[in-house]
Amino acid sequence: MTLTAAEIDLLPHVPISTFKANPAHYIHSGAAVTTHGRVSAAFIPVSDETGQEPQAALEAAKTRLRLLARLSDPDVVADELRRVSAARNEETVGDAR
Incomplete structure (x- = not known):
């Protein structure tokens, strides 16, 4: 903003x-x-325009995330995990001096 x-x-x-x-x-x-x-x-204060109680808003967000996780394609998720793992493994530190 x-x-x-x-x-x-x-x-x-x-x-x-x-x-x-x-x-x-x-x-x-x-x-x-x-x-x-x-x-x-x-x-800047951020206003919650949903009108929900904080706990209800948190539960709604968790529910949406669970739904998105169920909708994702397992092959795409596995491919992304492989890419993240490969990128992480490339970040090796050389030998100590």
């Missing part, structure tokens, strides 16, 4: 030391974190 300068100016400007001391204070409003008076980062 990219913010414009005008959108960052709408956020409360907070020194990094204050933000680090209590980041949960800005969970709903967000914050433009400043270092030596200049904005160095923007903390």
